[in-house]
Amino acid sequence: MKKLLTTLVVSGLLATSINAAQTDHRSVLMKDMRTMLEAMEQIQRGGLYSSTDDMKAGVKKLQGTLKSLESDDVKWILPKDQKYAYQFAQKTASMLHLYSSDMVTSIDAGRMDDALEDYSQLLKQCTSCHIRIRNW
Amino acid sequence: MERRNFLKVVAATATVIAVSPSFIRGNLYASDGTLYRAYEKTQLIGADGKPILASKLETEVNYIFNYPYASTPCLLVNLPKPTATDVELTSESGEKYIWKSGVGKNRTIVAYVAICTHQMTHPTPSDSFIMYVPEKTKTIAYETSGIIVCSSHMSAFDVHAGAKVLGGAATQPLAAVVLEHAADDTLWAVGILGSDKFQDYFKSFKPELKQFYNGPAEAKKLVSISAKTVKLTEFSKELIQY
Numbered sequence: 001m002k003k004l005l006t007t008l009v010v011s012g013l014l015a016t017s018i019n020a021a022q023t024d025h026r027s028v029l030m031k032d033m034r035t036m037l038e039a040m041e042q043i044q045r046g047g048l049y050s051s052t053d054d055m056k057a058g059v060k061k062l063q064g065t066l067k068s069l070e071s072d073d074v075k076w077i078l079p080k081d082q083k084y085a086y087q088f089a090q091k092t093a094s095m096l097h098l099y100s101s102d103m104v105t106s107i108d109a110g111r112m113d114d115a116l117e118d119y120s121q122l123l124k125q126c127t128s129c130h131i132r133i134r135n136w
Numbered sequence: 137m138e139r140r141n142f143l144k145v146v147a148a149t150a151t152v153i154a155v156s157p158s159f160i161r162g163n164l165y166a167s168d169g170t171l172y173r174a175y176e177k178t179q180l181i182g183a184d185g186k187p188i189l190a191s192k193l194e195t196e197v198n199y200i201f202n203y204p205y206a207s208t209p210c211l212l213v214n215l216p217k218p219t220a221t222d223v224e225l226t227s228e229s230g231e232k233y234i235w236k237s238g239v240g241k242n243r244t245i246v247a248y249v250a251i252c253t254h255q256m257t258h259p260t261p262s263d264s265f266i267m268y269v270p271e272k273t274k275t276i277a278y279e280t281s282g283i284i285v286c287s288s289h290m291s292a293f294d295v296h297a298g299a300k301v302l303g304g305a306a307t308q309p310l311a312a313v314v315l316e317h318a319a320d321d322t323l324w325a326v327g328i329l330g331s332d333k334f335q336d337y338f339k340s341f342k343p344e345l346k347q348f349y350n351g352p353a354e355a356k357k358l359v360s361i362s363a364k365t366v367k368l369t370e371f372s373k374e375l376i377q378y
Contacts, residue, residue: 087376088288091263095344102343114342121340128255131305132289 025068025076032065039065040122043103047116052107055115059100062122069093082133092129096122171233172314174327175204176358180212180365187322188365190214190240196270196282198368200250200259203313203325207345207355208334209250209259210313210325211284212365213268213295218243223298227331228253228308235298235309235329239317247313247325248299249332252286254306256337261348264372268295276378278303284310287378298330325363 039062046054106114180188193214219238271282278292291304299310311330345355
């Protein structure tokens with residue numbers, strides 16, 4: 001009886017902690033997504049108001065959010081039916097990294113057309129992932 | 137020129153083009169529904185520099201070569217059964233064209249541009265989300281396998297019928313590589329059939345082309361003489377297929 005009770009308590013604690021970990025990962029993702037949106041808005045504002053500082057600050061903010069998508073933690077934060085597609089999310093994150101880094105290079109070289117093209121590619125990556133993961 | 141001579145010239149030209157489409161240069165929007173662009177006739181060779189022989193290709197294995205540009209990847213597959221013939225296809229803009237068939241002894245060898253017509257997913261040295269899925273391998277993109285699947289947004293293409301769209305987000309077939317199978321069993325790429333997305337590809341993936349091909353100028357170089365053909369597993373570090 002004592003053994004059974006111990007097993008039940010341990011299982012209960014384990015389930016609670018797994019659930020808590022999942023909730024924690026999801027809340028991190030939700031926070032990151034909100035920050036990503038802010039970063040994209042900042043880059044766009046910078047582009048429209050010719051503020052390269054704003055654009056670069058947006059890139060920095062964006063790249064700061066990619067850690068959870070690039071790592072294997074992404075498995076925890078995707079919807080259950082999309083968990084298998086974690087490599088697609090990781091690929092999207094690496095493309096976001098690539099285009100945003102290229103944007104900084106383009107800004108520094110004074111190639112604003114290229115920088116704005118990078119912005120549209122960033123936006124495309126965002127929508128591409130949302131189409132897939134959120135089943136648009 | 138006399139009428140009779142003129143007709144002779146026309147007939148001779150038509151015969152040459154019918155025998156080998158690689159003689160055509162430029163876009164061809166013919167009234168019979170053909171949409172074809174010829175590039176330099178290029179021999180498919182292995183990593184060892186020796187010609188790829190049609191009879192030596194493994195069945196249902198994804199091979200890859202870059203054509204017609206140094207950075208545009210194409211899939212080559214030897215299918216387990218013969219392809220369809222004279223398949224009518226429609227491009228996104230409504231142009232109709234005819235995909236003749238696979239090549240080789242049993243019409244089983246096909247090649248398609250491996251740039252998905254939806255959002256241009258393509259194989260890179262890092263990974264590949266687009267590939268031929270063998271008949272016994274399951275995919276969630278379509279009810280049967282033995283097709284090409286782009287696992288980014290789950291587009292499925294009929295590898296036996298000019299890469300016609302079977303399902304998913306893509307709205308037009310993959311562009312096909314027109315192959316010639318020579319009498320000595322060698323394989324040659326001679327042109328691209330269908331609506332390609334090469335210019336969009338160069339524009340969209342500029343940073344990636346810098347990373348893998350030393351910049352857009354190198355990436356846009358036309359392939360000449362021969363194209364190195366390797367297994368997709370040797371080209372991409374990781375293959376992702378759902």
